Structure formats: structure tokens, C-alpha cells
Amino acid sequence: MTDIQIERADGRASALAAGSARRLLAGIRFVAPVFGMLLVWELVVRAGLVDGRVLPPPSLIAARGFEMVFDTEHAVLLQHIGHSLYRAVAAFAIAVVVALPLGFWLGLNRTAYNWISPILSVLLPLPAVAWTPIFLVTLGHGDATIISVCFLGAVFPVLYSTIQGVRAIPPHTIWVVRSMGAPRHAIFTKVLVPASLPTVMTGFKLGLAHSWRTLVAAEMLAALSYGLGYMIFAARQYMDTQTMFVGIVLLAMLGFIFEHFLFGTVERATIRRWYAHHRKGG
Amino acid sequence: MSGLTRRTLSAGGMLAAAALALGIGAGSAAAETDTIRIGVQAVPPDELYLARDWLEPYGLKGKITQFSSGGDMLQSFLAGQIDVANGGSARLVTVAANQPDLFYIVSTHQFGGDRYGVIVAPDAPYKTIEDLKGKKIGAVTGSGTFATFGVYLDQHGLSANDFGIVNMKVQEISTAVQQGIIDAGLAWEPHVAIAEASGRAKRIISLKGVNASPNFYLVRRDFADENPEAVAKFIASLLDLTAFVEAHPDQAGELAAGQVSKSGVEVDPKALETAFTRLSFDRKVTDDLLAELVPIAESMKNDNRIKEVPDFASLVRGEYYEKALTLSKAGQ
Amino acid sequence: MTDIASSPACTASRRAFLTRRNREKWMAWLRPVISISVPLLIWELASRLGWINSFLFPPPSQILTALWVQAGPQGRPPYAIFYHVFASMMRIVIGVGLALVVGTVVGMLIALTAWGRAIFRPIISAIMPVPTLAWTPVLLLVFGIDNRTTITVVLIATSFEIIYNVVAGLDMLSKRVFWVARSMGASHTQTFFKVIVPGVLPYLITGLRIGIGFAWRALIAAEMLAASSYGLGFMIFDAAEYFNIDIIFGGIMLIAILGLLLENVVLGRLEAATIKRWGVQVER
Structure with missing residues (x-):
């Protein structure tokens, strides 16, 4: 959501080959410092400048990761990943x-919004993890509590973005379409959904990111057996x-995939469909 | 794909069920069960209970969940996730004062102050509790261990405020002591014995004789009323386990060590044998043991943490234990 | 206002307009009060009448009483609430203060120097996706159970947002602005104070506001995990050990209220002030 983007290789005008070469260069420019950092890290630990027990060298971390996949019963690492992802x-x-219908309703109904938004504004800055003790005594340890906590982490960004997206649609757009005799469901599919989509997608992205970030703490507090958060804490x-x-490395990688590739692809697939021809026209 | 949707749906259902449970208070399953959901801790008798299928001779299946501490287990007990839990001290008093209709006390789990100890790093200069004044002591603050420690401090004219008490998970205490993150740690068996055996720490104080700090087995009422047979069978399996430990402490140590090693820690079986000798577990709930709860409850009432001292005797149901005596294979 | 009133018709309509505006103003105040107190009232009733389990969901009045007791000399320890609030606030202030320094320096290096950009950008992109709390176990090993662990969590949670916004702010000040300023004879110091600071400050404040939101969430969780002796996160974690459900709920309420104050009132004011002073608003 807030990453510092790598410079896009803008080789549209030049030949395709030149463009891909430039992209390759950008890739190298991105990867090289990371490898450099790993190398420095490895050397610093190997040289004994940092306690290897506190900060293990990258080579040993990688080795441990492989060991946990190939040398354990039931590939224990994959179990942790699977539980966390689920x-x-x-x-x-x-x-x-929950949030999508609620968001559309609150976005369209001014009275409901006025009455409910104070509650939302109190709940919004409340960390979802703070609910964990309550869930622990009502739902016990395990998946039910963890999923409920992550749900609370994810629901507000989605809800908030949906409301914003719907409210940003100028009311006269809806009036115009309605006055032209469009049926209700058409207003919904042709006006509300496309117009609010970019904001809603941002909400999805934020929601999944929040769910993922909340998960770690929730698993540390409430997991009984598996999960990456549990694994780190145990x-x-x-x-x-x-x-x-x-x-930690896996959490970073999976988080990166969530935030960039998954939603990058979905965004491209949906928003392009609705907006591409606009852009061409302009 | 369909697998994923089904899982998502089941999660949705779970959440809906959870929402219902919030209001109604979760109830457990219907009549005549062949499965009993048991919560255990990471203490020697529980490790031993996990090591072998003690319920098998009675045709009962145990769904056993292991928790890091009694607090975690009682939380899940309240939530209706397990039918049987064990608990004692302040947490049992709190639950008994607030939810007396939820459960019966059917048996004892373990007792004896010797199972609690204060550990320090092997090369630490501390020898007595006075030496630790003003130092950081790691402990699980809601635990029975901590409550007994409070009584111990009382006896020595000290209070918890004379130390920097750090609340942490019990598994972390010995490594934290070894690392110097804390100056001393208060832990229960087997953590003390394992820390000693692994050379990570040494025990300088045992809380033997301070009080018995009994832990009791609690069964949810809805479960016990519907499945009296299962509860008796469960207690019978406990009697078998007790008889086994008394007859073969060395084998018990080995079995428990084997169980602990499944979670990735190599433990010296001797350490667990030592741990077994440091605790007592006669399964009958006696008035003396129950009476230990009263001073805890009284001090909690004075602190306004509970409204009334609960009538503990009214929560005890002895008939399951009596029946278990006739069932137990070891007893015959 | 009275002078302008010339015709009676105009006064009447104006008065109607005013009362309507007045009523709307009143409603704006009243609505949040009603919409928050009604659910609490229902909760109170449901708990008192036994519709919901009053041990797991104690009535709000009992929760407030428990908080009141903990805030007074009868608390365990006496005046506990103030210690907890103070500890959490101290960690936030120090952590965010450090993040401001670190974030601004790194942000300026990235935006203004080629080597800073080459080194820090990829590394930050690689580290940023790690959920802040995943660092707590490592920090616990390095620092122990200590304020340093929780403060570092706050630092990590806030830094990225500040770096990002400082870079964005500096990128917006296109190079031309520098040239213009320099060619007009501005000194280094003048360029810094008259061009860079006003240009970046609004971005910095925005970064700060979002960063503090993250920091507050991370801090509460870190206090629950790396339980030291005080802090609101520790308070609810500790209350769970003893099954003091009313204190858990009380803690949650305090965390919500403080989070709201922190994010909206304090920083909202600050943001409004910078916008007024420098006349720039950052779109996010």
C-alpha cells in the first residue's frame, strides 16, 4: 500500500528488447542492494562482530528453512504456513x-451513516488484538479466536473504504441514471459498483494486509499448535x-505477495475492464 | 477450490456459532458420548497422561488439548471448548465465585508445595529470598505458583512489591534466567527440574511446606449430568496413572520425557522422575485440600475481586470418584 | 446581524434558518452521545437481567466502577490506571520521537542522494512487509523484558510511514524549485528553512498521523506479548490471567478512547495548524 516503488522501466517508445533489458536492469538494481545487505549480514556474523545466536547468518536461516520442509515429519513448516494462510x-x-453490504448501506443511507459513524470512529482506532483476552474466555484458544481477532482487524478498512467509495459518487449520477428508467439492479451494477470499485479495492488491499499483520500477534497469544506467529513465539x-x-522472512515474503502480486493482478483485471476504454477515449 | 470455499464457509459458520455462543454460553454436545474433551497442562502428570492412552481400557476416546498454563486452559473451559480442566488457587476461586453453576469439582489433579521452586542462573550469587530483594523475578502472575509464593513471602515478612515481578510464559522463564533477562524465576515442575538437568539454572528455594496448593479436576456440569459414566471412567484412568507412577517412577519419568521430546525438547528422564517425587496426587477431594482455597478467597474478597467467598464444598461431587474406585483396573 | 434585518419576512425566514442550523448543530453533538450510549444501555440491561452471561459480559456500570477503583488508592497497585496510561504514553512518545529523527534522516537520504536511494529503497521494500509484531520475539532476546523492546516496536511501526511521506514530500518539490531558490541567491540555510521545511512539513505530519495509528496498535499488542510491568496492553493481559473480565473491558475502552484522542484530536489539531500555517494539504 505504501511501498516505495521501483522506478518503472519506461521503454514503450524504444524497441521491445531495449525495454526488457531496462526492466532487467531495474530488477538488478532492486535485488543487488538486498543481496548486498545479506552478504554484509553474513560476513558480519561470521566475523564474530555480532552474536550469531541472536542474529543468525542468512545461510543458516535458509538451511533451517529447508530442514523444516524436507527433514521433518509432515513438512512442519508448510503446516505452519498453511494454518496461517487459512x-x-x-x-x-x-x-x-460483512463489510461490503454494510458499507454500501451506510454509504447510500445518510441517516444510518450519521447514527452509526460515531460507533465506527470509536472502534476504528482500537487495535483488534486488544479483543483477544475477551475472545479467549468466550471462544477459547485456537482458530475461532484467531480468526475473530483478524476479522476485526480486516473489517474496518474494508468497511471504511466501501463507505467512502460509495459516498464519493455524486448523487446526481444516480438520479440521472434512475430518471432514464434504469432498474435498481442496473443502477447497482452499472453505476455504484464501477464507480466505487477503485476505493473498494484499496479497502480490500488494506483489509488483507491488516488481517495478515494482526494474525501474527493473535497467533502468538492464542494458537495452540500451528501458525507462523506461533512458530516464532514458541x-x-x-x-x-x-x-x-x-x-520473519516467510511473513515478509507472503505479505509482499499479498500486497503486490495478488491485488496487483486483481486490480488490473477489474479496474482495467471498467476504466480502460475511458482512458482510450480521453 | 471447492475445498477452499468449504473451509471459508466453515469458518463463517464457526463465527456465527461463536456469535451465538457469546450470548447463550456455549453448551457441549448431546447425549451418551464416547468422547471426552480434556484440557491438560505441560506438567509431569499431564505429560504422562498424554504419553499413553489411559482411557482405552474403558472404551472411551479422549480428545486432549495441551495448554501452556492453567489460565489458558480455564479460558477454554469457560468457552466450552473442553469438558474437563484442572485448576486451583486464585483462578479457581474467581471462576467458582462467578460461575458456580458451570462445573463440578470431581477429583484432585496434583498438590504439594515442593513442585514450586525459585531458580537462578547456575553461577548466580543468590542463596535466599532476601538476596533477591529489588531484583527482577519472572513468574506467571495468575498462577497457583505465584499465589503460594505470596504466602511464602508473607512468612518471611516480604511482599511482591519488594521485587520487580515480570509476568511471562512459564516456558520462557528458565531461558530468561540463563540469559540474564531476569535475575530469578518462579516456576513449577517440570520446568524447574528440566532447567536444573539442562544446566540452565539451579533451584535455590522450594516452596515445600508453605501450602499444598491443590489443583482440582473440574468437569462442566452439562457434560457431567449427561455423561456420568464417562466422568467416572476418566477418573478411573487417573487412578491407574497414579498407581503406575507409584509403582514405577522410573518408567513414568521415561514415558513423560518421551512425550516432552515430541515438542522438540530433549529432557533427561531422571529430571522428570525427580519432578514426580516432588508432587503428590491422591485423587480424593478432601476437606483439608478444599480448605486451602478459603484463605485465598478471603483475601480476594478483601481486595474486592470477588463478592462472596464461594461455598466450595457445594461444588464437589464425590460420586464420580467412588464409582471410579470400583471401575479402576489398577484398583482391582 | 440585527442591523441587517430589514423586512419582517426576511427576519422570519432567517430565524427559521438559524433554528434549523442550531438544531443541526445540537444533533451533531447529541447523535454520537446517543448512538454510543444506547448500545451500552442495552448491554447494561441484558447483563443485569441475565440475557447474557454477566461474568463474561459484565454490565458497563460495573466496568466503570472497576476502572474507578483501579484509578484510586484501592487499586492494585494504588492508582494503577495512571501508571498504565503513563507507561503506554511514554513508550509512544519516545518511540515516535525516535522514528521522527530516523525517518526524516533516511527519508532525506533517499530523496536527495543517489546512493541513499540505491541502498535504502530496496532494503526498506524488503523489510516493510514484515508485520511489526513479528520482531517482538527477536527484540525480547536482544533487549529482554524491558521498555526498550516496546519502544523499538513503536519505532519500527512508525518509521516506514514517515520515511515514505518525507520522500513523497521532497519528490513533490521538484528540482526546479531548488534551482529557482538558489538562482535567486538563497543561501543553503534559507533554502532549507524557506523551501524544504514548509514543503515537507505537511507530509511529515500526515506520515506522523498514520504512523501513530500503526504504532498504537503495535504497542498494545507488544505490551501483551512482551509483558513488562505496566502499560494498557499489559493491564488487559494481566487481567485475563486473573479472569478480571471487567478490567479487560475497561482496558479496551481506555485503549479505544486514548487511540481516538491520539489519532484525531492531538494530531488532527496539529495537521490543521500546519495546513493553516503553510497552506498545503496532502492528499492521501
Whole structure:
């Protein structure tokens, strides 16, 4: 959502080959410093400048990661990843199911919005993790609590963005379409949905990111067995920093994939469909 | 794809069920069950309980969930996730004062102050509790261990305010002591024995004789009323386990060590054998053991944390234990 | 206003307009009060009448009483609430203060120097997707159970947002502005104070506001995980150990109210003031 974008290789005018070469260069320019950092890290630890037990070198972290996939019963690392993904995605899906209709209703109905928005503005800055103790005594430890906490983390960004997206549509657009005799569902599919889509997509992106970020803490507090958050926290018990960093690297990678590729693709697929011809026309 | 949708749906259903449970208070399943949902902790008798299927001779299936501490387990017990839990001290008093209709006390789990100890780093200069004044002590603050520690401090004219008490998970205490993150740690068995055996820490204080700090087995009423047979069978399996530990403490240590190693820690079986010798577990709920809860409840009432001292005797149901005596394979 | 009133008709319509505006103004105040207190009232009733489990969902009046007791000499420890609030606030202020320094320096390096851009951009893009709280176990190993752990969590949570906004702000000041300023004979210091600062400040404030939102969330969770002795997150975690459900809910309420104040009132004011002073608004 707020990443510092790499410079886009803008080789449209030049030949295709030149463009891809430039893209390759951009890729190298992005990857090289990261590799440089890893190399410095490795050397610093190997040279004994930093305690290897606190900050294990990248090579050992990678080795530990492979070991956890190939040398354990049932590929334990994949189990952790699977549980985490399931919880984050389930929470996000429930959040969408709840927030989308609610958001459209609040966005369209001014009275409802006026009455309900004060409650939302109190709940919005409240960290979802703060609810964990309450869920623990009502739902117990495990998936139900974790998914509920992540749901609370994801639902507000989606809801908020949906409301904003719908409210930003000028009312006269709806009046005009309605006065032309368009049926209700057409107003919905032809006006409301396309017009609010960019904002709603931002909300989805934020919602999934929040679900993912909340998950780590929720798993540390409430998981009984699996999950990346649980894995990192449990590793602390044995001072197993290698496992901790395996978890951290995986969280970063999965988060990156969520925030960039997944929604990047969806955004391109949906928003282009509605907006591409506009752009051509302009 | 369909698998994913189904999972998502089931999660949705779970949340809906959760929402219902919030209002109604979750109830457990219907009549005549062959499965009992048991919560256990990471303490030696529970590790041993996990190591072997003790319910198998009675034709009962156990769905056993292991929790990091009694607090976590009681939370899930309140939430209706498990039918059987064990608990004692302040947390049991709180639940008994607020939810007396929720559960019965059917048996004891373990007791004896010797299962609690104060550990320090192997090369630390501290020898007595006075040496630790003003130092950081790691503890699980809601635990029975901590409550007994409070009584111990009382006896020595000290209070928790004389130390920097750091609330943490019990598993972290010994490594935190070793790392010097805290100066001393207060823990229960087997954590003390494991820390000693692994050379991470040494025990300088045992809370033996301070009080018995009994832990009791609690069963949800809705479960016990519908499945009296299952509860008796469960207690019978506990009696078998007790008999086994008394007859073969060495084998018990080995079995429990094998169980602990499944979670990735290698433990010396001797350490667990030591741990078993540091606790008592006669399964009968006696008046003396119950009476231990009263001073805790009284001090909590004085602190306004509970309204009334609960009538603990009214929560006890002895008939399951009596029945278990006739069922137990070891007893015959 | 009275002078302008010339014809009676005009006065009447004006009065009607005023009362309507007045009523709207009143409603704007009244509405939040009603819409928040009605659910609380229903909760109170439901709990008192036994429709919901009053142990798991104690009535709000009991929650407020518990908070009141904890805020007074009868609390455990006495005046506990103030200690908890103070501890959390201190961590936020120090962590965000550090993040301001670190974030501004790194942000300026990225925006103004080629090597800073080459080195920091990719590294930040690689580290940023890590959920802040994933660092807590590592920080616990490095710092122990200590204020340093929670403060570092706040620092991490806030920094990225500040860096991002400083870079965005500086990028907006196109190079030409510098040239113009320099060619008009402005000194280095003048360029800095008259061009860079006013240009970047609104962005910095926006970054700060969003960053503090993240920081507050991260801090509460970090206090629950790296439980030191005080802090609101610690307070609810500790209350859960003892099943003091009323204190858990009280803590949640305090966290919500403080979060609201922090994000909207304090920083909202600050933002409004900078916009007024420098006349720039950042679109986000």
C-alpha cells in the first residue's frame, strides 16, 4: 500500500528488447542492494562482530528453512504456513462478506451513516488484538479466536473504504441514471459498483494486509499448535533464533505477495475492464 | 477450490456459532458420548497422561488439548471448548465465585508445595529470598505458583512489591534466567527440574511446606449430568496413572520425557522422575485440600475481586470418584 | 446581524434558518452521545437481567466502577490506571520521537542522494512487509523484558510511514524549485528553512498521523506479548490471567478512547495548524 516503488522501466517508445533489458536492469538494481545487505549480514556474523545466536547468518536461516520442509515429519513448516494462510484468508473473507453490504448501506443511507459513524470512529482506532483476552474466555484458544481477532482487524478498512467509495459518487449520477428508467439492479451494477470499485479495492488491499499483520500477534497469544506467529513465539522458548528468522522472512515474503502480486493482478483485471476504454477515449 | 470455499464457509459458520455462543454460553454436545474433551497442562502428570492412552481400557476416546498454563486452559473451559480442566488457587476461586453453576469439582489433579521452586542462573550469587530483594523475578502472575509464593513471602515478612515481578510464559522463564533477562524465576515442575538437568539454572528455594496448593479436576456440569459414566471412567484412568507412577517412577519419568521430546525438547528422564517425587496426587477431594482455597478467597474478597467467598464444598461431587474406585483396573 | 434585518419576512425566514442550523448543530453533538450510549444501555440491561452471561459480559456500570477503583488508592497497585496510561504514553512518545529523527534522516537520504536511494529503497521494500509484531520475539532476546523492546516496536511501526511521506514530500518539490531558490541567491540555510521545511512539513505530519495509528496498535499488542510491568496492553493481559473480565473491558475502552484522542484530536489539531500555517494539504 505504501511501498516505495521501483522506478518503472519506461521503454514503450524504444524497441521491445531495449525495454526488457531496462526492466532487467531495474530488477538488478532492486535485488543487488538486498543481496548486498545479506552478504554484509553474513560476513558480519561470521566475523564474530555480532552474536550469531541472536542474529543468525542468512545461510543458516535458509538451511533451517529447508530442514523444516524436507527433514521433518509432515513438512512442519508448510503446516505452519498453511494454518496461517487459512486463518488470514478466512478472516478476510468473512470481513468482506460483512463489510461490503454494510458499507454500501451506510454509504447510500445518510441517516444510518450519521447514527452509526460515531460507533465506527470509536472502534476504528482500537487495535483488534486488544479483543483477544475477551475472545479467549468466550471462544477459547485456537482458530475461532484467531480468526475473530483478524476479522476485526480486516473489517474496518474494508468497511471504511466501501463507505467512502460509495459516498464519493455524486448523487446526481444516480438520479440521472434512475430518471432514464434504469432498474435498481442496473443502477447497482452499472453505476455504484464501477464507480466505487477503485476505493473498494484499496479497502480490500488494506483489509488483507491488516488481517495478515494482526494474525501474527493473535497467533502468538492464542494458537495452540500451528501458525507462523506461533512458530516464532514458541521458538523463543529454546532460543531458536534461526526458526524465528525463518518465520520473519516467510511473513515478509507472503505479505509482499499479498500486497503486490495478488491485488496487483486483481486490480488490473477489474479496474482495467471498467476504466480502460475511458482512458482510450480521453 | 471447492475445498477452499468449504473451509471459508466453515469458518463463517464457526463465527456465527461463536456469535451465538457469546450470548447463550456455549453448551457441549448431546447425549451418551464416547468422547471426552480434556484440557491438560505441560506438567509431569499431564505429560504422562498424554504419553499413553489411559482411557482405552474403558472404551472411551479422549480428545486432549495441551495448554501452556492453567489460565489458558480455564479460558477454554469457560468457552466450552473442553469438558474437563484442572485448576486451583486464585483462578479457581474467581471462576467458582462467578460461575458456580458451570462445573463440578470431581477429583484432585496434583498438590504439594515442593513442585514450586525459585531458580537462578547456575553461577548466580543468590542463596535466599532476601538476596533477591529489588531484583527482577519472572513468574506467571495468575498462577497457583505465584499465589503460594505470596504466602511464602508473607512468612518471611516480604511482599511482591519488594521485587520487580515480570509476568511471562512459564516456558520462557528458565531461558530468561540463563540469559540474564531476569535475575530469578518462579516456576513449577517440570520446568524447574528440566532447567536444573539442562544446566540452565539451579533451584535455590522450594516452596515445600508453605501450602499444598491443590489443583482440582473440574468437569462442566452439562457434560457431567449427561455423561456420568464417562466422568467416572476418566477418573478411573487417573487412578491407574497414579498407581503406575507409584509403582514405577522410573518408567513414568521415561514415558513423560518421551512425550516432552515430541515438542522438540530433549529432557533427561531422571529430571522428570525427580519432578514426580516432588508432587503428590491422591485423587480424593478432601476437606483439608478444599480448605486451602478459603484463605485465598478471603483475601480476594478483601481486595474486592470477588463478592462472596464461594461455598466450595457445594461444588464437589464425590460420586464420580467412588464409582471410579470400583471401575479402576489398577484398583482391582 | 440585527442591523441587517430589514423586512419582517426576511427576519422570519432567517430565524427559521438559524433554528434549523442550531438544531443541526445540537444533533451533531447529541447523535454520537446517543448512538454510543444506547448500545451500552442495552448491554447494561441484558447483563443485569441475565440475557447474557454477566461474568463474561459484565454490565458497563460495573466496568466503570472497576476502572474507578483501579484509578484510586484501592487499586492494585494504588492508582494503577495512571501508571498504565503513563507507561503506554511514554513508550509512544519516545518511540515516535525516535522514528521522527530516523525517518526524516533516511527519508532525506533517499530523496536527495543517489546512493541513499540505491541502498535504502530496496532494503526498506524488503523489510516493510514484515508485520511489526513479528520482531517482538527477536527484540525480547536482544533487549529482554524491558521498555526498550516496546519502544523499538513503536519505532519500527512508525518509521516506514514517515520515511515514505518525507520522500513523497521532497519528490513533490521538484528540482526546479531548488534551482529557482538558489538562482535567486538563497543561501543553503534559507533554502532549507524557506523551501524544504514548509514543503515537507505537511507530509511529515500526515506520515506522523498514520504512523501513530500503526504504532498504537503495535504497542498494545507488544505490551501483551512482551509483558513488562505496566502499560494498557499489559493491564488487559494481566487481567485475563486473573479472569478480571471487567478490567479487560475497561482496558479496551481506555485503549479505544486514548487511540481516538491520539489519532484525531492531538494530531488532527496539529495537521490543521500546519495546513493553516503553510497552506498545503496532502492528499492521501
